[in-house]
Amino acid sequence: MTYQEWKQSSGNKVIASSPFSEKIFDFIPESGRVLDLGSGDGRISQVIQKHGFETYGMDINPTAINLAKTQPDLVGIAFSVQDAKATTYEDAFFDAVIEQAVLACVEKSDRTTVLTEVHRILKSGGVFSIAEFGFEESLHERYEHDALLSGEYGTVVVKSDDGMKPFRSHHFRSEELDTLVQDAGFEIIQSTHPNFSTRSGHTHPGHQYIVRKV
Numbered sequence: 523m524t525y526q527e528w529k530q531s532s533g534n535k536v537i538a539s540s541p542f543s544e545k546i547f548d549f550i551p552e553s554g555r556v557l558d559l560g561s562g563d564g565r566i567s568q569v570i571q572k573h574g575f576e577t578y579g580m581d582i583n584p585t586a587i588n589l590a591k592t593q594p595d596l597v598g599i600a601f602s603v604q605d606a607k608a609t610t611y612e613d614a615f616f617d618a619v620i621e622q623a624v625l626a627c628v629e630k631s632d633r634t635t636v637l638t639e640v641h642r643i644l645k646s647g648g649v650f651s652i653a654e655f656g657f658e659e660s661l662h663e664r665y666e667h668d669a670l671l672s673g674e675y676g677t678v679v680v681k682s683d684d685g686m687k688p689f690r691s692h693h694f695r696s697e698e699l700d701t702l703v704q705d706a707g708f709e710i711i712q713s714t715h716p717n718f719s720t721r722s723g724h725t726h727p728g729h730q731y732i733v734r735k736v
Contacts, residue, residue: 619651624636625692715727715728
């Protein structure tokens with residue numbers, strides 16, 4: 523979905539969620555400061571906090587953030603409503619940033635802006651975990667059709683289950699993500715490409731990256 527569509531949604535109704543890999547925790551110093559970028563209602567924030575890290579969560583959707591703030595299991599997490607393209611965090615504030623399918627809903631022209639902002643708020647040598655849905659060759663006709671609405675080949679247009687407008691989700695080729703993160707000043711530590719499962723139970727190609735600020 524676009525940023526604006528997510529901002530206006532119920533905040534906890536999405537079509538699919540990319541799986542989270544805890545491998546990122548091997549690269550974060552003990553008691554490090556970690557940001558859940560696009561935290562929604564706090565699913566990943568809770569995992570981060572349970573590992574003993576100082577946890578922050580931010581999302582552009584105020585309904586999702588308000589929901590997270592009311593959860594007794596999320597007490598102590600610093601949630602805030604913010605735009606990933608321009609946060610209020612200080613330079614070099616975090617040891618790590620984690621995002622799950624955030625770039626997919628950002629306009630193509632804004633993806634570099636988001637990655638540049640993550641680079642700014644990370645400490646030197648800080649790490650960034652990225653999970654995004656991958657490109658599916660068999661969806662060629664779907665991509666061509668939906669590009670008429672989205673303006674970008676590789677982006678699908680689907681309806682959510684809470685009645686909001688159709689939203690867009692971009693499916694990345696691995697070389698596309700490689701170029702984005704490297705051009706933004708990150709080095710790739712590791713990348714894997716496991717299959718993800720959508721909430722409807724379908725299997726879909728995916729990407730899980732750990733990159734470091736250089």
